[in-house]
Amino acid sequence: MLRPPAKHCRNCGTAVVLRLPDDGDTKTRAVCPACHLVHYDNPLNVVGTVPVWGDSGQYVLLCKRNIEP
Numbered sequence: 001m002l003r004p005p006a007k008h009c010r011n012c013g014t015a016v017v018l019r020l021p022d023d024g025d026t027k028t029r030a031v032c033p034a035c036h037l038v039h040y041d042n043p044l045n046v047v048g049t050v051p052v053w054g055d056s057g058q059y060v061l062l063c064k065r066n067i068e069p
Helices: none
Strands: 017-019 029-031 047-049 062-064
Touching: none
Parallel strands: none
Antiparallel strands: 017 029, 047 062
């Protein structure tokens, strides 16, 4: 189930407008006219895990996506 697009900016609270962003995107997005934040809604899940390498405390984040970023 897809969520409706954002109505207000999560950054500054201004009402957003639906238009093509200036960054070359080809899909209509919710864009804030005040702070120019583009609100992307990605309904696809990203699966991740954080394994620990031995007792050294070093962590490695592994992620698997269905689509390229």
